[in-house]
Amino acid sequence: MRLLDAELVETREILPAQWLQRYRAPWLAAGARAGQFVHVRTPDYSGLVLRRPISINTIDRAAGEITLHFRIAGKGTELLASARPGDSVPMLGPLGRPFEVDPRTHHVLLIAGGVGIAGVRSLADESLEAGRQVTLLFGSASAAEVYPSSLLPDEVEYVVATEDGSLGQPGRVTELVPAYEAWADQAFACGPRPMLAALAHIASGRLERMGVARLGRKRGGGRPIPLGSAQARRRSWLQVSMEQHMGCAVGACLGCVVWGVEGPLRVCREGPVFAAEEIAWEEPA
Amino acid sequence: MKRRRSVVTTGRTARDAYSGPPRLGLRAPRTRPSPALEAARTESPAAPVAAARAAAPGEPGVDPSSVDLSVDLAPRRPGALVLQNPVLVASGTFGYGIEYGEVVDVERLGAICCKGTTLKPRAGNEPPRVTETPGGMLNSIGLQNPGVDAVIERYAPLWATWRVPVIVNVAGESIDDYVSVVRRLEGVPGITGIELNISCPNVGKGGLQFAVDRDAAASVTAAVRRATELPLIVKLSPNVTDIRPIARAIEDAGADAISAINTLSGMAIERRTGKPLLGNVYGGLSGPAVRPVGLRIVYEVAQVVDIPIVAIGGIASLDDALDYLAAGAVAVQVGTAIFADPEVPLRIADGLRRYCAERGLASHLPLVGTALPARPNRPSAKGVEYRP
Ligand SMILES: Cc1cc2nc3c(=O)[nH]c(=O)nc-3n(C[C@H](O)[C@H](O)[C@H](O)COP(=O)(O)OP(=O)(O)OC[C@H]3O[C@@H](n4cnc5c(N)ncnc54)[C@H](O)[C@@H]3O)c2cc1C
Numbered sequence: 001m002r003l004l005d006a007e008l009v010e011t012r013e014i015l016p017a018q019w020l021q022r023y024r025a026p027w028l029a030a031g032a033r034a035g036q037f038v039h040v041r042t043p044d045y046s047g048l049v050l051r052r053p054i055s056i057n058t059i060d061r062a063a064g065e066i067t068l069h070f071r072i073a074g075k076g077t078e079l080l081a082s083a084r085p086g087d088s089v090p091m092l093g094p095l096g097r098p099f100e101v102d103p104r105t106h107h108v109l110l111i112a113g114g115v116g117i118a119g120v121r122s123l124a125d126e127s128l129e130a131g132r133q134v135t136l137l138f139g140s141a142s143a144a145e146v147y148p149s150s151l152l153p154d155e156v157e158y159v160v161a162t163e164d165g166s167l168g169q170p171g172r173v174t175e176l177v178p179a180y181e182a183w184a185d186q187a188f189a190c191g192p193r194p195m196l197a198a199l200a201h202i203a204s205g206r207l208e209r210m211g212v213a214r215l216g217r218k219r220g221g222g223r224p225i226p227l228g229s230a231q232a233r234r235r236s237w238l239q240v241s242m243e244q245h246m247g248c249a250v251g252a253c254l255g256c257v258v259w260g261v262e263g264p265l266r267v268c269r270e271g272p273v274f275a276a277e278e279i280a281w282e283e284p285a
Numbered sequence: 286m287k288r289r290r291s292v293v294t295t296g297r298t299a300r301d302a303y304s305g306p307p308r309l310g311l312r313a314p315r316t317r318p319s320p321a322l323e324a325a326r327t328e329s330p331a332a333p334v335a336a337a338r339a340a341a342p343g344e345p346g347v348d349p350s351s352v353d354l355s356v357d358l359a360p361r362r363p364g365a366l367v368l369q370n371p372v373l374v375a376s377g378t379f380g381y382g383i384e385y386g387e388v389v390d391v392e393r394l395g396a397i398c399c400k401g402t403t404l405k406p407r408a409g410n411e412p413p414r415v416t417e418t419p420g421g422m423l424n425s426i427g428l429q430n431p432g433v434d435a436v437i438e439r440y441a442p443l444w445a446t447w448r449v450p451v452i453v454n455v456a457g458e459s460i461d462d463y464v465s466v467v468r469r470l471e472g473v474p475g476i477t478g479i480e481l482n483i484s485c486p487n488v489g490k491g492g493l494q495f496a497v498d499r500d501a502a503a504s505v506t507a508a509v510r511r512a513t514e515l516p517l518i519v520k521l522s523p524n525v526t527d528i529r530p531i532a533r534a535i536e537d538a539g540a541d542a543i544s545a546i547n548t549l550s551g552m553a554i555e556r557r558t559g560k561p562l563l564g565n566v567y568g569g570l571s572g573p574a575v576r577p578v579g580l581r582i583v584y585e586v587a588q589v590v591d592i593p594i595v596a597i598g599g600i601a602s603l604d605d606a607l608d609y610l611a612a613g614a615v616a617v618q619v620g621t622a623i624f625a626d627p628e629v630p631l632r633i634a635d636g637l638r639r640y641c642a643e644r645g646l647a648s649h650l651p652l653v654g655t656a657l658p659a660r661p662n663r664p665s666a667k668g669v670e671y672r673p
């Protein structure tokens with residue numbers, strides 16, 4: 001974690017009100033892992049007092065660059081979108097815990113709802129690099145918001161669902177999951193909370209159906225795996241990247257809490273990536 | 286050569302944690318009031334002080350390293366709470382001092398006020414717990430903390446190795462709660478002082494906050510005073526009609542110092558749903574938006590008590606800290622501004638040192654109270670050592 005100034009190299013609107021920005025930030029690029037985020041100061045603080053958390057969308061270690069992909073959701077992201085090449089943007093990062101892929105995993109299933117793609121995007125690169133197969137299930141309201149396939153590596157199998165049926169399979173992205181459940185050794189998701197809750201429901205049913213040992217239970221005489229550990233996430237079939245309003249983003253203010261099964265969890269510190277089993281989910285609608 | 290535009294004033298150069306970009310031209314650089322104006326509004330006892338404060342940079346100064354920024358927050362307990370500089374970090378915004386360790390040299394802070402600590406562990410309020418508001422933020426953390434025993438076990442051994450003093454912020458729902466917490470903290474290596482957060486509902490009085498009730502504020506202060514020899518700072522709430530009788534009662538009950546202000550009660554609506562945004566409905570407002578309120582309260586308290594005052598509320602730059610010193614504070618705490626720029630507290634301390642040096646001041650204490658109206662025997666900010 002470090003305070004640094006990232007220099008904006010390239011910025012473009014890849015989808016309506018969604019921006020992809022490439023930054024020169026060698027230190028971030030060298031150390032960041034898929035699933036981590038940066039806390040960004042927007043270009044005008046006359047009135048804005050908080051930084052904005054944004055996932056590290058892709059990491060190019062060789063070039064010393066990272067990208068951010070964000071949707072304009074309010075004043076902060078609007079100001080960030082107004083930054084121009086050459087501008088330097090203060091960032092704090094890399095923050096939070098990354099995705100943990102089990103070394104035995106060959107088939108990686110990524111599940112993204114809308115701009116949630118930014119939360120799992122770099123795991124596609126990381127997984128391909130490690131020789132794994134990657135399928136990305138992507139869902140959005142309509143064709144207009146579908147993530148351009150040109151921004152994905154060719155090796156990724158890309159499956160789209162739109163709620164209005166204007167592209168790909170009509171319906172929600174969660175409805176695509178059962179067809180890949182058996183194929184996937186592990187799944188990694190980012191998107192709106194109801195989507196993640198539905199996926200967690202699928203995942204818990206899957207554990208029961210397949211008779212897989214639960215986290216924390218003794219496996220073959222081994223020690224229980226403590227919930228919240230990197231190992232627990234590595235063993236978990238479903239890992240989710242969650243959002244919450246943030247103050248400090250370093251674990252100091254306790255502002256970004258979500259309820260876990262064992263009590264409050266800080267999204268910025270224990271997360272943003274959690275094993276689905278760690279979270280106290282609401283019943284899916 | 287391509288000129289590299291800087292759209293954001295970086296943490297290392299901006300004076301204000303929230304300075305905007307030069308290209309938008311929204312903010313003129315802030316300057317201190319003119320010497321003439323300052324001299325005019327300051328009456329006799331403080332006049333030499335005002336002159337010192339107003340001396341322009343460039344005049345014969347002193348070496349910044351020779352400026353002594355130390356401040357005694359418990360003059361009645363010699364040596365018990367002397368800070369190396371008057372810039373502290375506010376409770377709840379800096380965790381237990383370890384979270385920002387990778388980006389801030391915590392050892393250079395004046396002191397650290399840790400997160401509010403209660404007798405039993407508390408899980409805190411329903412999320413969401415924070416949101417931004419114009420010029421500020423609301424929080425409703427709900428005093429999430431692991432309880433005093435865990436704080437002592439997990440953090441005190443580390444604090445004991447630090448040069449920077451740690452002041453434990455204590456909260457409770459009854460006088461017994463406060464007393465029990467403080468008793469446990471007494472004598473623990475690594476714990477230098479107590480800051481009493483009395484902005485908590487008093488279960489014994491139907492949930493009325495200790496801080497808004499003069500008698501309750503005095504009783505809890507007196508009870509804690511009897512229970513500990515540790516330096517005791519009592520933190521005031523701004524959510525009261527008249528702070529002065531409360532401050533006076535707290536001083537009479539034996540507090541070593543007063544800190545002010547805690548957050549202002551507020552709320553926010555989630556526009557999409559038309560429902561309260563925060564899980565707890567109500568939250569505490571902090572940040573630059575509350576600074577004028579904090580200034581007013583420090584100014585009022587400074588006129589009725591003799592003990593040192595630690596100012597809190599929207600401090601984001603040296604200018605803000607200077608304003609609070611003028612209003613009567615001997616030290617300041619930085620809270621919300623840390624979230625935007627964790628380097629702000631140290632930058633204010635360094636800036637204050639330079640500011641004093643440029644004006645030939647050996648200490649920042651002559652800057653204290655310049656805004657206060659003249660009155661006979663105006664109380665000293667540093668016990669008997671300083672008389673204007
Ligand atoms: C770990 C993490 C990673 C994220 N990654 C991305 C990303 O890659 N791309 C992207 O488009 N968005 C991402 N978000 C969401 C993004 O932080 C918000 O959209 C953004 O903060 C909104 O700011 P604003 O000023 O535009 O909106 P406003 O609504 O004006 O913001 C007001 C306040 O609410 C907070 N806030 C509002 N919505 C959210 C939210 N969904 N999550 C957290 N805080 C919020 C803001 O930070 C700000 O403090 C991420 C959030 C988290 C927690």
Ligand SMILES: Cc1cc2nc3c(=O)[nH]c(=O)nc-3n(C[C@H](O)[C@H](O)[C@H](O)COP(=O)(O)O)c2cc1C
Nearest residue numbers: 375376377401424482546547571572598599620621
């Ligand atoms: C997220 C957050 C948590 C806080 N927690 C506490 C606390 O536990 N105890 C306390 O006395 N004050 C707490 N405060 C209040 C601050 O210490 C401070 O009094 C207030 O925020 C005003 O200062 P500022 O404008 O510089 O933030 C908290 C403030 C924030 C923003």
Ligand code: FES
Nearest residue numbers: 249251253254268
């Ligand atoms: S944002 Fe402060 S603890 Fe997570």
